[in-house]
Amino acid sequence: MIITKRLAVGALALLAALAGGVAPAGAADGPAKESPKVELVLDVSGSMRARDVDGQSRMAAAQQAFNEVIDAVPDNVRLGIRTLGANYAGDDKETGCRDSKQLYPVGKVDRTEAKTAVATLRPTGWTPIGYALRGADQDLGTDGGTRRIVLITDGEDSCGMPDPCDVARELAAKGTHLTVDTLGLTQDDKTREQLSCIAEATGGTYTTVRHTKELSGRIKQLVRRADTPVETPKPVKGADACSTAPEVGGGIWTDRATFGEHRWYRVTVKPGQELRASVSVGADRAVDRDYGVLVRAVGESGQELVRGSDAGSGRTDVMASGLRLPVWKAKEDDKEPRTVCLEVSHSFSAPASVKRDPGLPLELAVDVVKAPDNPSDLAAFGLGRGWALLAVLGVTGLLVGLLWGWLARWRFAVWREN
Amino acid sequence: MRRTTRVLTAVALAAAALLGSATGATADDEAPTEAGTAFRTAVAIEQGEKATADASTGDYLYWQFPAGAGQRATVKATVNLPEASARHGAATWQLDVFDGLRRRQACTSGDRTVRASGQDTTVALSCTLRTVRPWSERWANDPLPGAYYIRLTVVDVPDRDLGLPVKAEVEATAEDAGGARAEGGALGAPLHAAAVAEPEDGWNGSWWSGRWGWTVGGAVLCALAAVGGYTLTRHPRRR
Numbered sequence: 001m002i003i004t005k006r007l008a009v010g011a012l013a014l015l016a017a018l019a020g021g022v023a024p025a026g027a028a029d030g031p032a033k034e035s036p037k038v039e040l041v042l043d044v045s046g047s048m049r050a051r052d053v054d055g056q057s058r059m060a061a062a063q064q065a066f067n068e069v070i071d072a073v074p075d076n077v078r079l080g081i082r083t084l085g086a087n088y089a090g091d092d093k094e095t096g097c098r099d100s101k102q103l104y105p106v107g108k109v110d111r112t113e114a115k116t117a118v119a120t121l122r123p124t125g126w127t128p129i130g131y132a133l134r135g136a137d138q139d140l141g142t143d144g145g146t147r148r149i150v151l152i153t154d155g156e157d158s159c160g161m162p163d164p165c166d167v168a169r170e171l172a173a174k175g176t177h178l179t180v181d182t183l184g185l186t187q188d189d190k191t192r193e194q195l196s197c198i199a200e201a202t203g204g205t206y207t208t209v210r211h212t213k214e215l216s217g218r219i220k221q222l223v224r225r226a227d228t229p230v231e232t233p234k235p236v237k238g239a240d241a242c243s244t245a246p247e248v249g250g251g252i253w254t255d256r257a258t259f260g261e262h263r264w265y266r267v268t269v270k271p272g273q274e275l276r277a278s279v280s281v282g283a284d285r286a287v288d289r290d291y292g293v294l295v296r297a298v299g300e301s302g303q304e305l306v307r308g309s310d311a312g313s314g315r316t317d318v319m320a321s322g323l324r325l326p327v328w329k330a331k332e333d334d335k336e337p338r339t340v341c342l343e344v345s346h347s348f349s350a351p352a353s354v355k356r357d358p359g360l361p362l363e364l365a366v367d368v369v370k371a372p373d374n375p376s377d378l379a380a381f382g383l384g385r386g387w388a389l390l391a392v393l394g395v396t397g398l399l400v401g402l403l404w405g406w407l408a409r410w411r412f413a414v415w416r417e418n
Numbered sequence: 419m420r421r422t423t424r425v426l427t428a429v430a431l432a433a434a435a436l437l438g439s440a441t442g443a444t445a446d447d448e449a450p451t452e453a454g455t456a457f458r459t460a461v462a463i464e465q466g467e468k469a470t471a472d473a474s475t476g477d478y479l480y481w482q483f484p485a486g487a488g489q490r491a492t493v494k495a496t497v498n499l500p501e502a503s504a505r506h507g508a509a510t511w512q513l514d515v516f517d518g519l520r521r522r523q524a525c526t527s528g529d530r531t532v533r534a535s536g537q538d539t540t541v542a543l544s545c546t547l548r549t550v551r552p553w554s555e556r557w558a559n560d561p562l563p564g565a566y567y568i569r570l571t572v573v574d575v576p577d578r579d580l581g582l583p584v585k586a587e588v589e590a591t592a593e594d595a596g597g598a599r600a601e602g603g604a605l606g607a608p609l610h611a612a613a614v615a616e617p618e619d620g621w622n623g624s625w626w627s628g629r630w631g632w633t634v635g636g637a638v639l640c641a642l643a644a645v646g647g648y649t650l651t652r653h654p655r656r657r
Contacts, residue, residue, distance in 0.1 A: 184581060196476070196580055203456060207474040208581030210504070218583075221472065225452070230459050252458065274606055278520040280457060306556050310522050315573045317478040320457065322519030324556055324609075363458070365520075367610070375553055375603030383629035385597055390636050397640035401647020408652045 035076040036146040036226040037106050039136045040066065040219070043153035045085035048123035048185075050154070054212050058154050058185045059123045065216035066118045072220050073109050074227045080106030080139050081114065084132035084153075085125035096126035097159035100135050129157040129194075130164035137171045137178060147178045148204075148226040150219055154185035156194045164194060166355060169201040169284060173256060173358035175235040180204045181222045183215065201284045203317070203361070233363060238263030242298060242341035250367050257281065258359030262345045267366060270337045271329040274371035278322035279308075281346040282361040286354050292347040293319040297340050305340065311347070318363075319346065326371040342366075453479035453570075453586065457520055460567050462613045465491075468589045475500065475509070476580040479570045481588055484614040486563050487552035488599060488623035489592035492528065495570050497541045499534060500582040508535050510574035513543040518564035518609025523547050531573070543570070549595040552622045553603025563621040564609030566590070592617070597628025 042062055053061035066081070073079050081104040088099040103121075104114050133149065140147045157164045171178050181204040182195035192208065199206040205222075209215045233252040239245045245264035257263050269275045279295045292311035299305050308323035327338055348360060453471035454460040460480035463469045473479055485491045495513050499505070512531045515523045528544035547561055554560035570586055600623070608621040 187578070189578065192577070192580060205455065205474055205477050206581050207583070214583055217472065218474075221452070225455070225459075228452075228459065233458070276519060276609070278457075278610075280520060308519070308521055308559070315571070317571070318456070320516065320520035320522075322517075322521050324519060326556055326606075365457075365610075369607040371606040372604055377602050378553070380597075380600035380602050380627050380629055381625075382602065383600075383627070383633045384636065385629045385632040389632060390639055393636035393640040394643045397643030398647040401644035401649075402651050403647075404644070405648040405651030408648070 034145045035078055036148070037078045037080070037140050038148045038150060038223050038226045039080040039082055039106055039139055040069070041082045041084065041132050041136050041149055041151045041153075042066070042103075042121070043085060043127055043129075043151075043155070043185075044083045044121050044123055045125055045127040045153075045155065045158070046089070046123050047127075047155050053185065053210070053215075056212070057123075059121065061212040061215060062152055062185070063118055063121065064212055065219060067115050068216040069219045069223060070109060070111050070114045070118070073223060075108075077223060077227050078106050078145075079109045079114075079223070080104055080136075081117065082132060082136050082139060083121065084129065085127055086121055088125045090125075093126070093159065097128040098131060099125050100128055100132035102135070102139050106139050106141070127153065127155050127158040129153060129159075129198075130162040130167040131159065133164060133167050133171065133180065133198075134162075137174075137176075140178070142176050144232075146226055146230065146232070147176060148222065149178065149180045150183065150222050151180060151195070151198065152183045152185070152215075152219070153191070153195070155188070156190045165197040165201055168198040169355075169358065172202040172284070172361070175254065177232060178202060182206045183218060184208050185215075197285075203282065203284070236265065236364070238265050238344065238362075240264065242266070242302075242343070245341055248342075248364065248366055251365075253364040253366065255362045255364065256359035257344065257346060257362045258356055259349055261359060262343055263362065265342045265344070265364065265366075267340050267342060267368070268337050269325070269327045269340055269368055271327050271334045272371060274324055274326040274369050275340055276322070276324045276367040276369065277308075277342055278320065278365040279344050280318040280320040280363045281344070281348065282318045282363070283316055283348060284361055286350060288349045288351065289313050290347075291316075291319055291349070293321050294343075294345050294347075295321050295323055296343045297323055297325045298343055299341075300339055319348070322365075328371075328374065450481075453477075453481055456480060457516075457567055460613075462565075462615075463588070463590060464615055465590055465592050465617065468587060470585065470587045473584055473586055474580075475572055475575060475582045475584050477571065479586055481568045481590075482565045482614055483568065483590035484564070484608075484611060484617050484621075485547075485550050485561070485566055485590075485592055486608075486617040486619055486621045486623050487550050487601070488595050488619070488627075489617065490546065490549045490595045491566065491590060491592040492544060492546045493566075493568050493588065493590045494542070494544045495568070495586060495588045497534075497543075497570070498585040498587075499539055499541065500579070500584060502537050502539070504579075504582055505536055506576040506578045508533055509541075509572050509576070509579065510534070511541045511543060512571060512573045513545050514569040514571075515545050515547060516567040516569070517559070517561060518566065518611065520567065521559045523559075523561055523566070533574075549599045551603075552601055553605060562605060562609055563623075564605075564611045565614045594619075597632070600627035600629055 048059040084100040180202040233254040236253040245266040294309040296307040308321035450469040460482040525545035534541040
């Protein structure tokens with residue numbers, strides 16, 4: 001009887017455990033809240049009818065690529081699709097330039113549903129890229145996780161205002177970690193310039209597509225890239241003087257620094273610790289040929305402690321430098337933490353036609369680690385090396401031997417005399 | 419005496435050679451097939467591992483690899499260019515190496531900037547760094563143990579060639595610089611090394627170096643010379 005009871009209790013416990021084990025798995029069906037989000041923005045304007053991608057129309061190539069991409073989306077990536085120029089075929093610019101719709105909401109992908117939605121698309125209207133980018137940014141929301149827009153288009157913005165490149169920079173400056181990758185289906189100069197500019201403004205990439213295989217391969221790569229775990233930087237707003245600078249601890253921080261501006265931050269370092277700081281200033285727009293970046297660690301009294309700098313010219317994405325600052329104990333029981341100010345400045349400049357606001361993206365990586373004491377000797381374990389060492393040791397040994405022998409002889413002589 | 423030193427030096431050299439060859443670690447897992455697009459997203463590779471990446475002309479490709487004290491690292495990169503018919507002229511490719519603090523590192527040898535003509539199919543770049551030191555003064559930008567970033571990009575290209583597909587391959591190797599470069603001191607922690615694997619000999623290099631042979635040899639020489647000198651002058655019993 002007792003045994004039966006025990007068995008029953010055991011079975012119940014087992015069931016409960018199973019249920020308990022199953023329930024969270026069921027809840028974790030959808031992607032996690034922090035999972036990466038990608039929105040594909042597809043141009044469905046009239047020009048997509050052109051048949052110049054491997055003999056099929058640009059639209060057909062894009063649809064085929066989308067099907068492959070939808071099949072290959074990693075499980076924890078939330079994918080959405082937005083179209084531009086898909087619905088209004090008329091001549092009214094006002095209406096045509098507001099023609100951008102979310103085709104498939106950002107979330108876990110239902111493969112059949114998404115493919116059906118894509119299959120219905122027919123090349124139709126205008127190319128409001130700037131408007132579509134704003135819409136895509138809203139679709140992605142702001143609930144954490146990396147955010148990526150992949151823009152596929154075959155022509156430059158046909159609406160003019162807002163300028164898509166300015167829109168991209170403005171969205172990137174909102175501090176919501178947005179990257180826009182662009183793919184161009186034509187080799188037209190103006191399209192390329194505009195798409196490169198959008199990509200550059202957000203730290204994304206630009207690709208020219210000539211074959212269907214390249215298109216699907218590249219989109220898949222970009223979706224995978226969104227899925228790569230990466231430390232998300234925290235926003236900070238540097239001050240223009242050390243006394244008012246915000247306190248930053250270990251981690252990665254982002255800020256914006258416009259041309260000619262100096263940004264100050266404060267870090268607290270205890271004696272026996274080492275401050276490490278790296279700074280990158282991005283060139284997210286057209287800049288003049290020569291540029292540089294300088295990061296200085298300044299003590300409370302205003303004295304420069306150490307600096308890092310770099311300069312260059314030509315095509316670049318960022319200019320970076322860094323510094324390390326070990327803080328030694330002034331006396332045996334020195335526990336007083338020091339405040340170190342970090343001053344970041346850059347010497348990027350731009351032609352007058354280039355917009356000043358928002359400033360250039362600045363990334364600051366701060367790390368505070370335990371520092372060892374000043375090493376007593378820079379040779380490995382104080383060991384020596386080389387023929388000079390052998391000569392010194394050999395001659396010294398010989399001289400000591402001779403002296404010792406002479407002493408022994410002298411003592412022997414003295415002893416015999418006595 | 420001399421013979422002893424020679425033997426000791428030979429032993430030391432043999433050991434160094436063994437250790438040196440061992441640093442080219444063989445990777446069991448598959449080599450990365452992607453590259454990062456910024457310092458923050460740099461893809462970690464191991465020493466001796468060939469990483470590849472498909473990219474577009476104009477992309478900035480980032481990788482990071484570990485290097486410990488006493489190692490002299492060499493980065494090699496090969497870019498397979500788009501077919502010549504699609505291109506519009508010559509392009510200049512460049513390899514930059516930065517330390518874990520994103521400080522630019524000098525290349526002591528190698529072709530870090532290479533101009534490819536309109537007909538070339540590949541570009542080969544390389545950069546050999548200075549020997550990594552276990553410690554340096556804070557004002558110096560000497561190479562220190564930790565991660566090293568590789569950035570590969572095209573620095574000069576006809577605008578019309580931007581966006582064309584390329585395939586890049588990078589490999590970072592390191593050779594042991596030997597006892598002549600063995601140094602003391604240590605950092606509290608390697609520079610930004612969270613993402614990369616520690617080299618086989620550790621971040622501070624192997625404790626062994628040819629210097630042990632020289633120092634022990636010197637001590638033996640000193641003792642023998644002392645005994646020799648003593649016997650030369652004393653000889654009390656022969657009188």
